[in-house]
Amino acid sequence: MYIVKKLSVKILLETLALLMFVVCMHHPAIGQQQNRLRHESIQKETDKIFPRLVECRLHLQANPELATSEQQTQAYIKKYLSDLGLQVETDVYGYGIVGILKGEKPGKKIAWRADMDALPVNSADQTSPAAQHGCGHDVHMAVALGIAEILAKHKSQLHGTAYFIFQPEEETFKGAKSMIENGLFSKIHPDEIYGMHVTALPVGQIMVKENELFAYQKRIKISFTEKLADNIAQNLSGKIHQGLSRAQSGTQPWELQQILDAEKGLSSPNSMFRDYLIMDNNFEVYEDKNGTVMEAYLYETSASNLPKIIPAVKKMIEENGLKNQLASISFSQENPTVNNDPALTEMANRTLKDIYGENSVTTDYGQVPYFNDDFAYFQQKVPGVYFFLGGSNFDKGLIAMNHSPDFKVDEDCISIGVKRFASLMFERLKE
Ligand SMILES: [Zn+2]
Structure with a gap:
């Protein structure tokens, strides 16, 4: 009797302590405050690394490599991710790379994908085509490296595991499919996958729609x-x-x-x-x-x-x-087309708006013709969302119309992409 009673008191005290802890942890005001500070920290840290991300973009822009030739690009990304302390895998397919970042708290497994290849530029006086980052994949890589760096800086508060997939051969629509066929998803097991493409939309804008994004x-x-x-x-x-x-x-x-x-x-x-x-x-x-x-x-x-x-x-x-x-x-x-998971699109919308305001993401009501992205193959295996990131600055004469000879990007979109998508990844990893 005594022992049981003593135990009961002990259990009661422990239960009370646990309850207090749970109440404190989940007290909406405290939780919200912590969350607000975390995302403020994500923004501050992004501002700090922004000049380096621009340099990184300029380096990649100055060293464009066509599909199947992304060797120097791979070496550059590999070094960057390794320096951040990520585990790096390069034996999946072609010059692809996967960076793995483990948070110190339990959580989900979420992948972010960036494509690596440049476009061929045919000109009359050249026998073989030169390369140029005329689709903005240099920007995509800078954004992905930025997200990795920001999440790595917040590792002690980070839940789950973040994967950074750097995919070669997007322009030929082969890289994603080949990475999957060569066992990408036996090496990593993401619950969700996200990615984006810089577009002619104004800088500051992120746009998304559920289901098919392209025709x-x-x-x-x-x-x-x-x-x-x-x-x-x-x-x-x-x-x-x-x-x-x-x-x-x-x-x-x-x-x-x-x-x-x-x-x-x-x-x-x-x-x-x-x-x-x-x-x-x-x-x-x-x-x-x-x-x-x-x-x-x-x-x-x-x-x-x-x-x-x-x-x-x-x-x-x-x-x-x-x-x-x-x-x-x-x-x-x-080919399959990019097809956004409706429930995840809705959740991503809500998360971005909660943190960055109602205008931080707008709804896309149409499907863009002529373009597509082999990100579609990843979405056949893992539910995911693909966003458009505005890259134009009309006042400065920068029009980010992909594949056009005058394709130009306002690099402020790198900062916007890193902040919002790092926050999104951080939140999704928690669930
Ligand atoms: Zn592209």
């Missing part, structure tokens, strides 16, 4: 059993283009510069970049050993419309009296 890009290939006369092939090309294309009335979703338009661009609920099928104006027409072949790219916003395309084209060919000459219709290229 589905397909290349349709029509093969005939004989050579078609040029005028017949041209006529058919025009008929298919006309019959298949779709846009909201009076809109031109193929005019990419309109993504910034306040009324019809991505940020408007009436965006013209919703519900369309855009197609190359003309098919590429050539002969193979059997006969005429016609190929064209098309961009469709809705997954449910994709299975209807080939039957519709078949019908048009038959209506044009070419049923007997048709050999086959197929998609010669059909």
Whole structure:
């Protein structure tokens, strides 16, 4: 009896102590205060390392490497991550790198992905293409290194494990798929994955939407059993283009510069970049050993419309009296598209707005044509969110239109990306 009573008192005291501890730890005011200070610290530390991140971007910009050649880039990233004290893996695929940062508190496993390769630049006086960071992957790497550095500085308060995936060969759409096929997700096991792309949006803006962020890009290939006369092939090309294309009335979703338009661009609920099928104006027409072949790219916003395309084209060919000459219709290229997990998108939105204000992230209402990112392959394995990071500064004449010859970035976007995404990673790792 005595022992039991003594034990009971002890248990009671322990329970009380535990309760007090739990109450203190989870007292909303104290919790909020600690959280506010943590994210203020993330911002202050980012301001401190910002000049170095700009240097880092300039170094990568000055040393661009094409897909499959990212050797110096890998060496640079590897050194940076190792100096931060991260565990670094380079044996996944190609010149890819994975940095692993373990927080000192228990939590989830969250991955951040950055792509590494530059674009080829063809000019008349060169035999082989030169490289240029015309898509902003140098900025992506600087942001990812910044997030890694900031989270490493907060290691004692950091929960879980953060993975930093530096992916080669994005421009050829091979790197992500190859990293997965070579066992990336047997080495690391992220619960969620995040990534971003710098875009022509104004600096300061981050934009996101749930589900498909881009249109589905397909290349349709029509093969005939004989050579078609040029005028017949041209006529058919025009008929298919006309019959298949779709846009909201009076809109031109193929005019990419309109993504910034306040009324019809991505940020408007009436965006013209919703519900369309855009197609190359003309098919590429050539002969193979059997006969005429016609190929064209098309961009469709809705997954449910994709299975209807080939039957519709078949019908048009038959209506044009070419049923007997048709050999086959197929998609010669059909990549997955970036597809944001709706629940995680919602949570990321809320987290960013709670910490950085209502305007820190805006909703994207459209799907961008022509572009895509092989981040889509990661999202097939791990739920994740991919953001657009504004990189333009129109007053300074810096327009971050990807792949354009005049692609220029306001480097302030590096600071904005590091702050907001480091805060997001920090919060997501806790859950
Ligand atoms: Zn890119």
